[in-house]
Structures are given as C-alpha cells and as structure tokens.
Amino acid sequence: ASIPLATERLLREQPELSGGLALQIGFGAGLVYGAQVVRLP
Structure with missing residues (x-):
C-alpha cells in the first residue's frame, strides 16, 4: 500500500x-517482486 501513498x-x-x-x-x-511503468495522472 505504500506505493500508491508515495505517488x-x-x-x-x-x-x-x-x-x-x-x-x-x-x-x-x-x-516476490513486481514492477510497472505508469503514466502519472
């Protein structure tokens, strides 16, 4: 949950x-790991 909060x-x-x-x-x-590239709103 920390990634959305930091964003x-x-x-x-x-x-x-x-x-x-x-x-x-x-x-x-x-x-376990994961990554994604997103366009910021």
Whole structure:
C-alpha cells in the first residue's frame, strides 16, 4: 500500500510531474517482486 501513498504525496508536492512516466517497483517476503511503468495522472 505504500506505493500508491508515495505517488499521491509526490504529485501533491510536485504537481508539474503530472502526465509523466514513473517506474514503480515493489518487493515482499519470499523473493516476490513486481514492477510497472505508469503514466502519472
């Protein structure tokens, strides 16, 4: 749940980044990981 919270905070503090691309990477227990590229709203 920390990735969406961090993204929201980033856009609130730096609105000029809206519309740009972001690489989001997450990992968890058991060597589980995932990544995605998203366009910021």
